[in-house]
Amino acid sequence: MSAAATALRMRGISKTFPGVKALSSVNLTVEFGRVHAIVGENGAGKSTLMKVLSGTYLPTTGTTEIAGVEVRMRKPADAQRLGIRMVHQELNLVPDLSVAENVYLGRMPRRWGLADKAAMLRETAVILDELGATIDPKARLGDLSISQQQLVEIAKAYAAAPRIIVLDEPTSSLSEHETAALFRILRKMKQQGIAIIYISHRVKEVLEIADDVTILRDGSMIDTRPADGITVAEMIRLMVGREVTNVFPKTPSEIGAPVLKVVALGDSYNFRNVNFEVRKGEILGLTGLVGAGRTELAKAVFGLARATEGRIEVDGKPVVIGSPAAAVRAGIAYVPEDRKDEGIVPSLSVRENISLPVLRKLSRFGRVSMTADRRLADKYTKEFSIMPPDPERRIGLLSGGNQQKAVLSKWLSADPSVLLLDEPTRGVDVGAKAEIHRIIGELVAGGMAVVMISSELPEVLGVCDRVIVMRDGHASAPVDRAALSEEKIMALATGEEAA
Amino acid sequence: MTMLARLVRYRVTVILGLTLLVASLTVPGFLSISTLSLGLDRGATIGIIATGMTVLLIARQIDLSVGSTFALAGITAVMLQPAIGIWPAALAGVLAGAAAGAINGLLSVVFKVNALVATLATMLIFRSIAHWLTDSQPVPGTDIMLSVALSKIYLEIFTLRSALFVGAILLLHVWLTRTVAGRNLFAVGSNADAAEASGIAPGRTVFLAFVFAGALAGVAGVLQSLTTNTGSPVFGAELIVTVIAAVVVGGTRIEGGRGSALGTLGGVLTIAALTTAMEFQSVPAYIQQVVSGLILILLVVLDRTVRPGPRTHAAAGASG
Incomplete structure (x- = not known):
């Protein structure tokens, strides 16, 4: 496979904070046009790895290649210029601006030196429609429900026509209906050749949408393998390092008045x-x-x-x-x-x-x-x-x-x-x-x-x-x-x- | 509810209208051009500073030192007159204001000092420098005729000062609502993390907001000194309270992320009209302050208690 066909190649990424080694020598390879899931318990290093990828953290050691070119990202704007977009778990939106302005935050279109509001509203309506969301582009973002805000956050990343899109727990506030709609749009992005990095705790969802799965544990990479032929139980075992028999055990208790x-x-x-x-x-x-x-x-x-x-x-x-x-x-x-x-x-x-x-x-x-x-x-x-x-x-x-x-x-x-x-x-x-x-x-x-x-x-x-x-x-x-x-x-x- | 919500939305206009109405009924000839012109001119000093403060409050910052900057800029403009001439000295005064703003910006962006604390400190420092430079004495300017020229009234209503104020407000309005940088300012004030993650540089935005506010305080200070032909270290000692009141009456939120230039215009005019009307009626100054304070509280309480529509309105329709 040629180097250009690989969207992202991270080699030997380590990140040390005073007293803590958050990542130790992690390798990650993501191809264009595939959904690559990253799973692991909290504290396994997923967020740190993604913060390295989004330019928030500079890694202590290791190299990052985007489409075959080695890059050094020092701030989020660097990563964005390279076509990397994040959909954060903790919503990263501005409550006091409109939906359309949020979608175009940081890259608003200009016309005669002024922000082109008409174009923003028009394009946002198209994108939200594609995403199957019935949200008014003119609405003040802070007036929307959390699940609607999550959809706006996804629309924001998608609107930037990214090469690599990173979704961190995107379904945690979505209903099953909305999750299905999200998966449709992810498959569409995949067909457009976008590399998708999908972080989730929901093992079943990961198996439904992902092509490849990378498992992190305690800051180290445990394994990367195709999603086909891996079972829920196996994935959980790799994540926690032990067999979890019943995911939702029920403790019996006596019911009273x-x-x-x-x-x-x-x-x-x-x-x-x-x-x-x-x-x-x-x-x-x-x-x-x-x-x-x-x-x-x-x-x-x-x-x-x-x-x-x-x-x-x-x-x-x-x-x-x-x-x-x-x-x-x-x-x-x-x-x-x-x-x-x-x-x-x-x-x-x-x-x-x-x-x-x-x-x-x-x-x-x-x-x-x-x-x-x-x-x-x-x-x-x-x-x-x-x-x-x-x-x-x-x-x-x-x-x-x-x-x-x-x-x-x-x-x-x-x-x-x-x-x-x-x-x-x-x-x-x-x-x-x-x-x-x-x-x-x-x-x-x-x-x-x-x-x-x-x-x-x-x-x-x-x-x-x-x-x-x-x-x-x-x-x-x-x-x-x-x-x-x-x-x-x-x-x-x-x-x-x-x- | 909707009627009330609409009233709240346009509360500045409503309050301004009521003020003008009451004033015109109680003060004979209040609505005459000359009275209005006087009121506008008196509001202009507050207004020019409030224009800069609007930008800072939207960015979730504040500058308590504008009154001291005002004095310092005026003193600079007057003291340099013999050495470099009136207009270069005036420019130097404005630059002194911008420099004061840059110091505030540096403290709060680079050294991460809370803006309230940083500008409280510089408020004291700038004021002391003003006293030190002048030996605590007023300094006279070189050309006494200039102050007469500057008080000239154009189009029967504008002085240079009030024209500058209205012009600055209109420019700011366009900038805040229509330019990318203006919209980014709201983003920084509303959620700086999100703005940064979207590739906006919040530090730079905040720094420039401080420089802008300082420069405008400088403009107001220089104009004050030129129209009075005096630079005084006690000028503007009580300005800050009125300036913040005018901006907040205008609907700009002190917690950042929301505000408008036209609102500030309304706030300034309201306070100017109130002051002028009450002075015509010989209402003592302390009663004037009570009325201003009450209006401020009334507006903020309305803002907090009446929301235009329930929060989950859109949510209920979408996923049902």
Whole structure:
């Protein structure tokens, strides 16, 4: 094969941070017109490798060739000039600009020295249409939902007509419908000869879309092989270095009396007439397409949004929840979907984040007991194996899975009777995912009632005792675990009868 | 709700209209050309500085030192007059303002000092330099007739100062809404990481914004010195509060990413009209400040509580 046919060749890439070797001698070869998946647990070095490729980090050693030419990229603009485009997992968009301006950010077309808004709007409409997204190019980006913003981010990379496109967990906020649309567009880009690097924790998806798979573990490259002839179990084994038998183990627990009861709840906009109850020791799944009203419902129950009709009962007594503080007093806790913005205080340490909701409990005469505070953080850091095991580290520096574990423990210390989880394993790797499920299992075994919002059907099927499916703001009747199947849920979510 | 939302959207215009209405009813002859011209001229100093401040606030920065820069530029322009002549000295004054802005930019971009802290420090430093250069005394200019010439009124309403202000606002409006650099400024203020990842250089943008704001404070300071034929180290000591108030009244967000030049024009005119009207009515100065403060709070509260349409509106339609 000639050198020009190879889109990217990275040789012996190492990256050392003070005290940490993030990458050691990684080789990566990506061909034009192929989808190359990179899989690995959090902390395996995927993000670091991609930051080298996007010009954010200069590697300590190693060389990079783009289309056969050796290059040195010192800043993101260098990588972009070479035709490399990133679709970031943490959205990298500007909330105060329009969709079209975001798509063309950094390379707006000019006409007579001015930004050509008409051309931007026109082209953006064409691209969004190609992507199958119904988004108004004139809309302010910050007014869109997270999944729509994700599509804009993909449109932005695609619009730049890249030679190499890197997608980091692109489906973590997409519904199954939208994922299918994304795969169609990826196949089209592939036919146009674009080299696609696809980073994902979702092993099944990787096998569906990828031509080649590279597995990273602990900063080293384990293997690169064609996606054909590799099984899910094998891939997971290579990623974690051990056999994981059941991806979604279910811890049995005893189900007791109803704790939280929601009656005819509605906000007259996002959801209407929702009824359900969760019992002690039960995990109730709440699924449906993105935008069906699940998050809005959870926020209303937690007092973050206002319900205009219906009522909420805790332990058989009606409660008025006008604010999150009232919800916490009623024994309800909420772990939000948007971890970065709502779940953590990134500039505080793991310890400070964990004790945030219980500072009053930890204090005597208004003074917070540092000993109790430290003991609590130590306990959860060990119990949930938060990595690195240093409660004084700034939580913003931790990987997504470890942040999520800290967020979970934050609410555990408050000891709620009902825990609302919104996409608790979104963007979290396989190992951490299993651990989060184990933690949730322990919580319900201890008598907590859990409502878990999830778009990932295998997770819903594996973990939940009962599931309600939302569609256009309406909730289905709960379906028992025994009667559940992916087909059944999709039928309820889309309103199409299963054949 | 939609009516209220629309009112909030055009709140500057509404407030300005109300101010003018009340003023015209209570102050006889308020809407006469000469009164308006006076009000516009008085607003021009604040306005020229506010034009630069608008750019900085959109970039999520702030410059507290503009009042000191204003004084320093004026002093430079007057003190150099005997040596190099009036116009070169005026240019030197403007350049002094730009240099002050460059120092602020350097501190906040290269040395990563928070803009509030950096410009608080330079506010004190520039002010002290102004006192030191002048021995804390006002310095007279060389040509007393120039101030008369500069106060001349064109087209029955504009002085040189107010014409410059309106011109600068219109140019800024086009720049902010129509040029690529202007749109990039919003990107930097709204999400600097995203801007950088898209190939925009946020550091350069922010640095230039500081230089621009400093230069405009310099222009205002030089004009002030020339029209009064005096350079004084105490000039502009209380300007900063009014300038920020005018920009924020105009709808520019202090947290960055949002704002407009025409909004600033409205904010400046509102404050100028208020001040002028209340002075005509002999309302004491401290009451004037109370009214300005209340209007500021009212506008910001409206902005925070009334949103034009629910956030998830588009989302609900798309994936159902």
